[in-house]
Amino acid sequence: SFVLDAFKRTFCNEDPVKNTIPYLWENFDKEGYSIWRCDYLYPEELKMTFMASNLVGGFFQRIEKLHKYGFAVIYVLGENYKLNISGFWILRGQELAFDVSSSLYFY
Structure with a gap:
């Protein structure tokens, strides 16, 4: 559907x-699908915008196999030294399709 x-x-x-x-x-x-929100748990560690963007890019490279089963939008919000990473996911099924990293919180 x-x-x-x-x-x-x-x-x-x-x-x-x-x-x-x-x-x-x-x-x-x-x-058949579920919607999840995620937030980076350690925003105090995010210093520069380009570094946070690289972190998100590396994360997406490591979960490439999920592109058939899900969709995600992740934003780097704020300014240097006051950053946060948040986003949302649409995944097939009612559970997360991968083990959650200790740095992301899904709800």
Whole structure:
């Protein structure tokens, strides 16, 4: 019922407020997929924006196999020495598809 690839295309090509969010709520399959929010647990360790961005990029490189089963948006928020990493995931199933790192908190 919910086609993850169609949602990914909508997310990449359409206006987020006008099209992507309404598409998600109109088509989302609560039984087959789950939505998770994540936050980096140690924001005090994040010093420079480029370093936090590299951390997120390295994380995505290590979970490349999940691209068929999930979708994620991760943001580096704030300014140098006052940063946070937050995001959300859409995953197939009702549980996390991977072991949670001790540096991320999912809820």
